[in-house]
Amino acid sequence: MVEILSLPFFNRQPFTATGKFNxxxxxxxxxxxxxxxxxTAVATISATGVATGLKKGSATITATSGGxxxxxxxxxxxxxxxxxxxxxxxxIARNTQQQFTATGTYFDGTIQNITTLATWSSATTAVATIIxxxxxxxxxxxxxxxITAALNGVSGSTTLTVTNATPTLITVSPxxxxxxxxxxxxxxxxxxxxxxxxxxxxxxSLWSSSANGVASVTSNSxxxxxxxxxxxxxxASFGGVNGNTSITVDLANVVSISISPKDSTIAHLTNVQFGxxxxxxxxxxxxxxxxVTWSSSNTSVATIGAGSGLASNxxxxxxxxxxxxxxxxxxxxxxxxxxxTLSSIAIAPSGASVNPGTKLNFTAVxxxxxxxxxxxxxxxxxxxxxxxxxxxxxNGSATAVGAGTTNISATATFAxxxxxxxxxxxxxxxLRSIAVTPASTFTAPGxxxxxxxxxxxxxxSTQNLTQSVAWNASPSSVATVSTGLARGQGVxxxxxxASxxxxxxxxxxxxxxxxxxxxxxxSPNPASNLAVETSAQLTATGNFxxxSTQNLTxxxxxxxxxxxxxxxxxxxxxxxxxxxxxxxxxASFGGISGTISLNITNAxxxxxxITPANPSISLGSSEQFVATGMFxxxxxxxxxxxxxxxxxxxGVAVLGSPGLFTTSGTxxxxxxxxxxxxxxxVSGSTTLTVx
Numbered sequence: 001m002v003e004i005l006s007l008p009f010f011n012r013q014p015f016t017a018t019g020k021f022n023x024x025x026x027x028x029x030x031x032x033x034x035x036x037x038x039x040t041a042v043a044t045i046s047a048t049g050v051a052t053g054l055k056k057g058s059a060t061i062t063a064t065s066g067g068x069x070x071x072x073x074x075x076x077x078x079x080x081x082x083x084x085x086x087x088x089x090x091x092i093a094r095n096t097q098q099q100f101t102a103t104g105t106y107f108d109g110t111i112q113n114i115t116t117l118a119t120w121s122s123a124t125t126a127v128a129t130i131i132x133x134x135x136x137x138x139x140x141x142x143x144x145x146x147i148t149a150a151l152n153g154v155s156g157s158t159t160l161t162v163t164n165a166t167p168t169l170i171t172v173s174p175x176x177x178x179x180x181x182x183x184x185x186x187x188x189x190x191x192x193x194x195x196x197x198x199x200x201x202x203x204x205s206l207w208s209s210s211a212n213g214v215a216s217v218t219s220n221s222x223x224x225x226x227x228x229x230x231x232x233x234x235x236a237s238f239g240g241v242n243g244n245t246s247i248t249v250d251l252a253n254v255v256s257i258s259i260s261p262k263d264s265t266i267a268h269l270t271n272v273q274f275g276x277x278x279x280x281x282x283x284x285x286x287x288x289x290x291x292v293t294w295s296s297s298n299t300s301v302a303t304i305g306a307g308s309g310l311a312s313n314x315x316x317x318x319x320x321x322x323x324x325x326x327x328x329x330x331x332x333x334x335x336x337x338x339x340x341t342l343s344s345i346a347i348a349p350s351g352a353s354v355n356p357g358t359k360l361n362f363t364a365v366x367x368x369x370x371x372x373x374x375x376x377x378x379x380x381x382x383x384x385x386x387x388x389x390x391x392x393x394x395n396g397s398a399t400a401v402g403a404g405t406t407n408i409s410a411t412a413t414f415a416x417x418x419x420x421x422x423x424x425x426x427x428x429x430x431l432r433s434i435a436v437t438p439a440s441t442f443t444a445p446g447x448x449x450x451x452x453x454x455x456x457x458x459x460x461s462t463q464n465l466t467q468s469v470a471w472n473a474s475p476s477s478v479a480t481v482s483t484g485l486a487r488g489q490g491v492x493x494x495x496x497x498a499s500x501x502x503x504x505x506x507x508x509x510x511x512x513x514x515x516x517x518x519x520x521x522x523s524p525n526p527a528s529n530l531a532v533e534t535s536a537q538l539t540a541t542g543n544f545x546x547x548s549t550q551n552l553t554x555x556x557x558x559x560x561x562x563x564x565x566x567x568x569x570x571x572x573x574x575x576x577x578x579x580x581x582x583x584x585x586x587a588s589f590g591g592i593s594g595t596i597s598l599n600i601t602n603a604x605x606x607x608x609x610i611t612p613a614n615p616s617i618s619l620g621s622s623e624q625f626v627a628t629g630m631f632x633x634x635x636x637x638x639x640x641x642x643x644x645x646x647x648x649x650x651g652v653a654v655l656g657s658p659g660l661f662t663t664s665g666t667x668x669x670x671x672x673x674x675x676x677x678x679x680x681x682v683s684g685s686t687t688l689t690v691x
Contacts, residue, residue, distance in 0.1 A: 013050070013051045013053075013074065014048075014049060014050045014051075015030070015035075015045070015049040015050070015051060015061060015063070015072070017029045017030045017063035017065065017070060019065060019068070029063070029065045030049045030063075031048055032065060033049070033063040033064060034063070034065070035047060035061070035062070035063055036061075036062045036064075037051070037061055037062075038059050038060035038061075039057065039058075039059040039060075040054075040059075041054060041055060042054060042055055042056075042057035042058065042074075042076050043061070043074050043076055051074055054076070055076060056077060057075075057076055058073055058074065058075045058076070059073075059076070060072070060074075061073075068634060078106040078107055078108045078110065079106065079152075080104050080105075080107075080114075080151060080153075080154045081104075081105050081106055081107050081154070082104070082105045082154060083102055083103070083105075083114065083118065083151065083154055084102070084103045084156055085101070085102055085103075085149055085158040086100065086101050087100070089158055089159045089160075089161070090161070091160075091161040091162075091163055091197065092138055092161070092162060092163070092199055093138070093162070093163055093164075093166070093167070093193050093197070093199070094138055094139065094142060094162055094164060094165075095138055095140060095204060095239070096138050096199060096201055096204050097135055097136065097137050097138065097203055097204055098135070098136045098138070098160060098199075099134055099135050100120075100134045100135070100149070100158070101113065101115050102114050102117075102118045102149035102151075102156065104117075104118075104151065113547075114547075115133055115134040115149075115546070115547075116133050116134070118134075118150060118151045120133055120134060120147070120148070120149050121148050121150075122136060122145050122146070122160075123146040123147075124143060124144070124145035126141050126143070127141055127142075127144065127145040127160070127162050128145050128147070128160055128162060131492075132491065132492055133548075134149075136160055137204075138160075141162070145160050145162075146158070146160075147159070147160050163195060163197075165193035165194045165195040165197060166193060167191045167192070167193055167194075167238055167239040167240075168193060168194055168241065169241065170189055170190070170192075170205070170236055170238060170242060170243025171192070171243055172187055172188070172189050172222075172234065172236050172243045172244055172245040173187065173188055173190070174187070174245075175245050176245055176246045176247070177245075177248070178248040178249075178250060179215075179226045179247065179248075179249055179250075180249070180250055180251065180252050180254075180280075181227065181229065181249055181250070181251055181253065181254065181286075181288075182225075182226060182227075182253070182280065182284075182286050183225075183226055183253065184223055184224060184226070184446050185215075185223070185224045185226075186222065186223050186224075186445075187207070187217070187222035187223070187224060187236070188200060188202045188222060189201050189202045189205045189207075189222065189243060191238060191239075191241075201236075201238050202222050203220060203490055203491075204238060205222070206220070206236070206237045206238070207219050207220070207221070207222045207234065207237075208235050208237070209224065209234055209235075210232050210233040210235070211230060211231075211232035211233075212232075213227055213228055213230075214226075214228050214229070214230035214231065214247075214249055215227060215230075215232040215234070215247050215249055217234055218445055218446055218488070218489040220476075220477040220478075220489045220490040221445045221488075221489055221490035221491070222234075222236065223445045223446035224247055224446075226249035227249070228249060228290070228291055229249055229250060229251050229291070229326065230248075231246055231247070231248045232246070232247055232249070233245070233246055233247075234247050251291070251325060251326040253280045253281045253282075254279070254280060254288065254291075254325060254326070255279055255281055255328075256278070256279045256328065257276050257277065257278050257279070257292060257323060257325050257328060257331050258276070258277050259274060259275070259321065259323050259331050259332070259333045260274070260275050260276075260277070261274070261333070262333050263333055263334045263336075264333070264334075264335055264336070265335075265337075265372070266314065266335070266336075266337055266374055267338055267340040267342065267366075267372065267374060268314050268315050268316050268338065268340070269414040270314060270366075270376060270379060270414065271310060271311060271379055272311045272335065273309060273311075274289070274304070274309040274310075274311060274321055274323070275287065275289045275309060276288045276289045276291075276292045276309065276323045276331070278291070278325070289309050290307055290308075291325060292309075292323040292324060292325045293306055293307070293323070293324045293325070294306055294307070294308070294309050294321065294322070294323055295322045296311065296319045296321055297319050297320040297322070298317060298318065298319035298320075299319075300315060300317065301315055301316070301317035301335070301337050302314045302315075302319050302321075302335055302337060309323075311335060314337045315337060316337050316339040317337055318334065318335070318336050319335050319337075320332050320333070320334055321333050321334075321335050338372070340369055340370040341368060341416065342367075342368055342412055342416065343367055343369045343418075344366070344418065344420070345364055345366055345376070345380070345410055345412060345419070345420035346364070346367065346420065347362055347363070347364055347408065347410055347420050347422045348362065348363050348365070349422075350422040351422065351423055352422075352424055352425070353424075353425040353426075353427055354398075354424070354425070354426055354427070354463075355400060355426070355427050355429045355431065355455070355457050356400050356401065356403065356427070356428075356429070356501065357399075357400060357431065357468060357500050357501045358399075358400050358455070358463060358465060358468040358500075359397055359399050359400070359467045359468040360397075360400070361396055361398075362382070362392070362396040362398060362408055362410070362422075363375065363377050363396065364376050364377045364379075364412075364420075366412065377395065377396050377410075378395060378396075379412065379414070380396075380410040380412050381411045381412075382395075382396050382408070382410055383408075383409045383411070384398065384406045384407070384408055384409075385407040385408075385421075386404055386405065386406035386407070387401070388401060388402055388404060389401060389403070389404035389405060389406040389424070389426045390406050390408070390426055392408060397467075398424060399468075400424075400426040402426060403426055403427060403428040405423055405425050406423070406424050406426075407421040407422070407423055407424075408421060408422055408424050409421035427457075429457040429458045429459055429461070430457065430458045431455050431457055431458075431501050432455075432457060432458055432503070432654070432655070432662075433455070433456045433503060433656040433657050434453055434454070434455050434456075434469065434498050434499075434500065434503055434504060435453070435505050435657065436451050436452070436453050436454075436497075436498050436505045436507040437452050437454065437554045438451070438507065438553070438554030438555040439554045440507065440508040440509075440510075440550060440551035440554065440555075441509060441550070441552060442509065442512055442542065442552075442555075443488050443511060444488055444511065444512065444513060445491065445511055446487070446488055447487070448486060448488070449485075449509060449555075450484055450485050451466075451471075451481070451484040451486060451496055451498070451507055452464065452466050452484060453465040453466045453468075453469045453471075453498035453505060455500065456656070456657065460655070465498070465500060466483065466484045466498075467483065468500055469499055469500045470498070470499045470500065471483065471496070471497070471498055472496075472497045472499070473486055473494045473495070473496055474494060474495050474497070475492070475494060477489055477490050477492070478491070478492040478493065478511050479494035479496070479511060481496055484498070486509055488511040489511070490511060491511055491512060491513060492511055493509065493510045494508075494509045494511065495508060495509075496508070496509050508550075510550045512544060512546070512548070512550075514544040514546040514548065515544065515545045516542050516543070516544055516545075516590050516592050517544060517545050518543045518592060518594060519541065519542055519543070519552065519556065519587055519588075519592050520540070520541045520543060520594050521538055521539070521540050521585065521586075521587050521594045521595060522538065522541070522596065523536055523538055523539075523575075523596060523598065524536060524537065524539075524637075524638040525635070525637045526635065528596060528597060528599060529598075529599050529635050529637070530575065530598055530600050530601070530637065531600070531601050531603040531631055531635070531677065532577045532579060532580065532600060532601070532603075532677075532678075533576075533577060533677045534605070534629065534637055534639065534675070534677060535575065535576045535639075535642045536574070536575050536637060536638070537572075537638075538553070538558075538568070538573040538574070538585060538596065539551065539553050539573065540552045540553045540556040540587035540589070540594060542589065552589050553572070553573045553587075554573075555589055556573065556588060556589040557570060557571070557587070557589065558571070558573050558585065558588075559585070560575070560584070560585055560586075561583055561584040561586070562581065562582075562584075563578070564578060564579060565577075565578055565580075565581040565582065565583040565600050566578055566585065566598055566600055568585050574641075577600040578600070580600055580601060581600055582597060582599055582600070583597075583598050583600065584598075601631075601633065601635070603631035603632055603633040603635055604631060604677070604678075605629050605630070605631055605680075605682045606630050606632050606682070607629075607682060607684060608628070608629055608630070608639065608643070608674070608675055608682055608683055608684030609627070609628045609629075609630060609684050610626070610627055610628075610673055610684045610685065610686045611625065611686075612625070613686050614686055614687045614688075614689070615686075615688060615689070616689040616690075616691060617689070617691070618690070618691055619663050619665070619690055619691065620663060622656070622660060622661060622663065623653075623660070623661050623688060624660050625640070625645075625659040625660075625671055625673070625686070626638065626640050626659060627645075627659060627673040627684065629675060629682075639673075639675050640658055640659045640673075641658045641659075642658075642675060643658065643659070643673035643675045644673070644675075645658060645659060645661075645672070645673050646671075646672045646673075646674070647661060647669045647670070647672075648669050648670040649667060649668070650664065650669075651664060651667065652665050652667045652668065652669040652688070652690050653669050653671070653690060661688065665690065666690050667690060668689050668690070669687070669688050670685050670686075670687055670688075671687070671688050672684070673685070
């Protein structure tokens with residue numbers, strides 16, 4: 001693995017050379033290896049592997065033993081001289097926050113904001129704690145504490161005083177703004193306290209809206225979103241004191257609307273749901289079905305909910321459905337209601353098999369005596385004959401309860417009464433693991449990200465569980481989540497958890513106001529080599545303007561410059577070697593891209609090494625193994641995610657995710673990983689002991 005290290009001028013960095021042998025053993029070769037630096041003007045290295053930085057730049061450090069070499073990159077920078085923290089000696093009220101900034105001065109005279117690079121601490125945590133880099137959260141106890149920022153052995157500090165002052169007034173700004181639907185407004189709250197001081201209390205206030213249908217607001221950050229035309233009161237509450245302002249939402253940014261479905265035909269006594277899509281001034285489109293006013297020109301043929309778009313109470317004939325929004329020209333579509341009557345019902349899926357705890361949505365399609373068909377899912381009565389196997393809701397959503405079979409039936413009561421049933425089987429499989437994707441991503445306060453939960457079961461089959469799992473976001477002050485859709489509340493990082501039947505999976509969601517500036521793409525393999533017919537998981541790391549980083553692997557869009565040489569999954573970053581040559585892999589997100597050059601070789605896999613070797617663990621724990629492929633050209637590849645894993649004794653350990661084994665009993669089992677290249681399987685094994 002190539003590792004990039006940073007070293008200030010004239011500082012020293014010891015390196016370690018570890019040799020890996022074909023029997024799986026390792027040995028420290030630091031004292032016997034031959035060390036060299038590619039640029040001795042930048043850095044020198046001693047015979048024992050200690051590097052000394054001489055000037056700004058980069059050098060490749062190489063260790064060679066027995067004709068085999070390992071390399072790493074050493075970057076020499078300017079040493080940090082001092083750190084200053086601002087504001088100096090601030091005073092804040094109990095239960096409020098203070099944002100500090102750390103500024104580093106280097107020996108060459110340059111100055112840099114190092115707030116997100118430094119390690120922050122508070123000497124007296126009962127008075128205040130550091131909740132994110134540079135942000136101190138005052139507790140309920142008055143007093144003083146020392147706030148320290150440290151980086152590369154250099155530190156700076158200041159004193160924070162927490163007082164017993166109480167809020168007397170809260171001012172919310174901007175005052176009485178007007179925004180357009182689907183846009184956002186960031187509010188701030190400033191508190192005036194009993195000691196005459198004032199401070200920003202935006203992130204410690206509880207925000208609310210008097211009319212969420214008009215404008216909703218993130219509870220911990222004050223970001224309001226326009227949802228419909230009207231006026232709402234936005235309130236910030238802290239310490240028993242409220243401050244508020246009004247927000248007006250208009251429809252000025254909606255330039256046109258369209259209706260779907262267009263010119264439809266339905267049978268009498270059935271319903272049809274109309275929808276409206278609005279195009280905004282920025283070219284984006286949004287669902288405006290609940291914003292428009294709906295009407296029917298002939299209510300004896302069909303009536304339509306003014307705010308719902310559902311046409312019902314139908315009788316044979318024709319009517320015009322109209323959607324009206326503000327001053328825009330009304331949009332119409334034709335609805336023909338036939339005299340056809342229902343003759344049969346088809347239910348999909350039929351003969352399905354699902355796992356316990358999961359959900360399955362059924363659809364009912366009616367065939368009428370004029371040979372027309374129509375979806376009638378919401379117009380039939382659903383039932384399950386064996387509710388110990390599965391239950392079903394009125395909209396056709398079934399939940400698997402326990403192993404067994406049941407008949408799922410749909411009954412239409414509009415003349416004539418017709419029923420249809422299909423069989424649903426609930427397996428006896430158990431859920432082993434849940435993967436939440438994207439595994440790591442980011443958005444701004446008020447922004448949203450859709451997560452997907454995929455379950456792996458005891459037979460290694462997988463299933464989308466997004467609708468079945470229980471979702472949770474922690475802390476809720478940073479993000480909330482419902483059915484996998486997470487929304488940013490305040491700056492920070494939240495853990496998104498999906499749980500079902502005692503099994504859970506997590507993902508990381510960063511909420512930031514900072515802009516993404518670049519993306520770095522890395523490979524787990526040395527020199528970015530990849531053999532033909534093998535795969536590697538690339539990683540995309542987003543770099544932000546505030547110097548923070550975020551893993552964007554599962555969020556980025558991936559492409560290959562030469563698919564004939566290397567292909568890459570567009571959503572996961574898994575690259576596959578196709579033919580010898582060079583290819584550039586690109587990861588893109590939010591208009592920013594990063595690349596990596598891969599060298600695809602004809603190397604042949606000769607062995608697979610599993611680490612750790614022969615571990616011993618306690619019952620109730622788990623062990624993550626790594627499979628490393630050894631090739632005939634001396635290169636290695638991490639193949640953990642692409643190997644076929646097996647435990648010889650399922651009574652001792654069972655496989656969860658790739659390489660991760662969970663204990664099921666005491667004893668020993670052989671853990672085996674098999675990788676197939678060009679049709680030839682190559683395996684490696686180790687022994688796992690469970691006590």
